[in-house]
Amino acid sequence: MLAGASGALSLPVLTSCTAETASADSVLTGKRWGMVIDLTRCREGCTACMDACRQENNVAFHGDARWDVHWIRRASLKPKDEDSGLSEKSVLLMCNHCDNPPCAQVCPVQATYKREDGIVVVDHHRCIGCRYCMIACPYNARFFNFKENEDWPNQDYPKRSHGVVEACNFCAHLLDQGLRPACVEACQNAGAGALVFGDLNDRTSEVSQLVAGGFVKRIREDWGTKPKVYYIGL
Amino acid sequence: MKRSSVLTEKNRIKWATFFTILILLPVGLSVAGFALSRGQAAEVFLEAPDPRWESCYRDAEYMRFHHMDLLKEIRDEVVRYGIKGGITLAGCGDCHTNRDQFCDRCHEAASVRLDCFGCHYYPERALDRELLRVGMIVQATQDGR
Amino acid sequence: MAMDVSFSKIEGRSLPYYLTVAVLAGFAVAGFIATLVMHAHGLYLSGMTNRVPWGLQISMAIFYIGLSAGSLVVSGLYGVFGKMEYKPFARIAAYLAMLFLIAGLLSIFTDQGRIDRVFTKPFTYVNATSMFSINPALYSGHIMICVLYLWALFKEKGTLTKITSLVVVLWAIGTHTGTGAIFAFVPRELYNSSLLPPSFVAAALSSGAALMILVIVSLFRATGRHLDHDLIIWMGRRLLSIFLLVTLYVLLIENAHRVYLAADHEAGMFFLFGGSHSFLFWVGLITIGCVIPAILLFIRRTGTSVPWTVFASVLVVLGVLCERFLIVIPGLIHPPELFPGWEVADVVFREGVVSYSISYLEILQTLGVIGVIGFMFVVGLKIMPLAPNEARVLPAR
Numbered sequence: 076m077l078a079g080a081s082g083a084l085s086l087p088v089l090t091s092c093t094a095e096t097a098s099a100d101s102v103l104t105g106k107r108w109g110m111v112i113d114l115t116r117c118r119e120g121c122t123a124c125m126d127a128c129r130q131e132n133n134v135a136f137h138g139d140a141r142w143d144v145h146w147i148r149r150a151s152l153k154p155k156d157e158d159s160g161l162s163e164k165s166v167l168l169m170c171n172h173c174d175n176p177p178c179a180q181v182c183p184v185q186a187t188y189k190r191e192d193g194i195v196v197v198d199h200h201r202c203i204g205c206r207y208c209m210i211a212c213p214y215n216a217r218f219f220n221f222k223e224n225e226d227w228p229n230q231d232y233p234k235r236s237h238g239v240v241e242a243c244n245f246c247a248h249l250l251d252q253g254l255r256p257a258c259v260e261a262c263q264n265a266g267a268g269a270l271v272f273g274d275l276n277d278r279t280s281e282v283s284q285l286v287a288g289g290f291v292k293r294i295r296e297d298w299g300t301k302p303k304v305y306y307i308g309l
Numbered sequence: 310m311k312r313s314s315v316l317t318e319k320n321r322i323k324w325a326t327f328f329t330i331l332i333l334l335p336v337g338l339s340v341a342g343f344a345l346s347r348g349q350a351a352e353v354f355l356e357a358p359d360p361r362w363e364s365c366y367r368d369a370e371y372m373r374f375h376h377m378d379l380l381k382e383i384r385d386e387v388v389r390y391g392i393k394g395g396i397t398l399a400g401c402g403d404c405h406t407n408r409d410q411f412c413d414r415c416h417e418a419a420s421v422r423l424d425c426f427g428c429h430y431y432p433e434r435a436l437d438r439e440l441l442r443v444g445m446i447v448q449a450t451q452d453g454r
Numbered sequence: 455m456a457m458d459v460s461f462s463k464i465e466g467r468s469l470p471y472y473l474t475v476a477v478l479a480g481f482a483v484a485g486f487i488a489t490l491v492m493h494a495h496g497l498y499l500s501g502m503t504n505r506v507p508w509g510l511q512i513s514m515a516i517f518y519i520g521l522s523a524g525s526l527v528v529s530g531l532y533g534v535f536g537k538m539e540y541k542p543f544a545r546i547a548a549y550l551a552m553l554f555l556i557a558g559l560l561s562i563f564t565d566q567g568r569i570d571r572v573f574t575k576p577f578t579y580v581n582a583t584s585m586f587s588i589n590p591a592l593y594s595g596h597i598m599i600c601v602l603y604l605w606a607l608f609k610e611k612g613t614l615t616k617i618t619s620l621v622v623v624l625w626a627i628g629t630h631t632g633t634g635a636i637f638a639f640v641p642r643e644l645y646n647s648s649l650l651p652p653s654f655v656a657a658a659l660s661s662g663a664a665l666m667i668l669v670i671v672s673l674f675r676a677t678g679r680h681l682d683h684d685l686i687i688w689m690g691r692r693l694l695s696i697f698l699l700v701t702l703y704v705l706l707i708e709n710a711h712r713v714y715l716a717a718d719h720e721a722g723m724f725f726l727f728g729g730s731h732s733f734l735f736w737v738g739l740i741t742i743g744c745v746i747p748a749i750l751l752f753i754r755r756t757g758t759s760v761p762w763t764v765f766a767s768v769l770v771v772l773g774v775l776c777e778r779f780l781i782v783i784p785g786l787i788h789p790p791e792l793f794p795g796w797e798v799a800d801v802v803f804r805e806g807v808v809s810y811s812i813s814y815l816e817i818l819q820t821l822g823v824i825g826v827i828g829f830m831f832v833v834g835l836k837i838m839p840l841a842p843n844e845a846r847v848l849p850a851r
Contacts, residue, residue, distance in 0.1 A: 204567015
């Protein structure tokens, strides 16, 4: 029991080195951002969220699967057991903004860290491009800028030069303005409404209610990363 | 103490000359550069900001010496601590509209590489987009690193 | 029993020597240029991708770090265990260990996305939970201790030699465990294994001891100094063979464990039989790297012959090189099991098994690192009295 208690105490220590504490004037305190992805509403062949994210955040696209960066992406799930009767389905993969982020645990310069509002963010001024966070992320959600990004669709937001790692940051700059992340907005506008975003600390928010409803699931909860992206229909 | 086979009594003058030249080479190049340019330092001219605006965050002397510290502080405050609403690089661009004249001129003269513009777009005011269109100011170039 | 071992600088005036120095310098320059090109244009010029973000450079980095362990064990034979007949090799071993650590650090440094930041940021911002923060501290400390150890050896300070020798061997175990931990302490299926640090240390000892045998034999042959064959035979038959057996043992358990457990079975089978890396494993690591050398060393006829020991050592070095690749690459080319029972198929990104191929620039970078430390080694032999005049089992009369 003592071992268990010390284990429970030590994990916060191991991950607390990676959490940034905000001051009183900051916009970060109090919230715990999370997302629910309803795969039953995600339409076949629709790429609205991916395109909107790429537009909004200047995510690099080179047309080459080796180096393209994806903050949110579609993948297709095929049942391994062909006789199971299950059919193929789509899934959206993105940074899960874990509460125990392995990426933040291993960043040697603390460029990747978890903000107080729960968003796992990369400080691109500090990233040295070692790619250890990419190795550590068990969800393969992080991408490296292998090549300079020639396009700059959204000049009000910085792009990343080659040599740094990036991943979805829940459009933190939009959240600061009281807007929703680009993917959520785009999915709403496309009429599907598969992405629901909100404050998990607020019990009245739609995400909290969906999570409390009990029909949500996270990817590989047994890894102990405590992701904050939940799925319906997985 | 074993005698060196490379440095001997006879060739020590030669080796001494060689190393002296090697060490003084950078100094010599600087002196030559100065002499060739006839003592004229590269002219650095910062355009005066828009006179409609009242004042900068601090005076020119302070900004000249401390702008880099200020930028580092601001970026940590905004990015890591979430303290918004203060001064920003984009805010500087409201008055100092032309990156070439505001940043690049001094930085190129001082030979200090800028890491900012590979990622940050230096904003232009609407007035400058108009001036750009009619060719009255030089377009700020994007540093693709 | 006073051991009268004398050291002296090598002559270093022959044509082969100058050629060696020139070739190594050429490699170093080529590597430097390759690194500059890669960092001016982006790491897409390497064979790495978003699925395989670590490749040749990191594999070679851990290979070099591993080699430093074996060198230190050989110098520890004298410093820690008091085996006087190994005193002649102590200085070379300590110097080589230092150079391999430098090579490891250099390989990692040149692999970063933003080298311009790597000179300042990792020292200003440290993350105590990150192996990439802890390890450079371990490596740098290790280099410092090696320098101190070398100094103690040069100045013939008996007590200091004993103390630093012990410290450096213990620190080496720490360094190598830390290097193994870079991979083991990460939640990736083929990385996440408690046996990875010990297997890393075992392979490090094997490769290091093997490389020391190669370096010593080549050095004495090239300089024409006397080397008692029994010293090499002992290093092969009694030291290297044991390290090989331990390596095989740990590898056996690690793979058996993975294949046995249902949860890890698929990943374990992929590692052993699922791709071209499996060829590297069975042929490169197991057969060429462990089994054949072990047999050669244990059989009396071959184990007591220096040429065969040298051959076995070459095989071990090659085998451990394969092993370093096998630590890094299969874990990345194998996709994580995100949805048990489901296979993730590509839509916009490569979700399944991918492959990794080396690019020319990466090879040049590797040659560059070899060039730098090779140059430092051969020139060091000439400007410092590292090499012993002779190495005998019994003290010279």
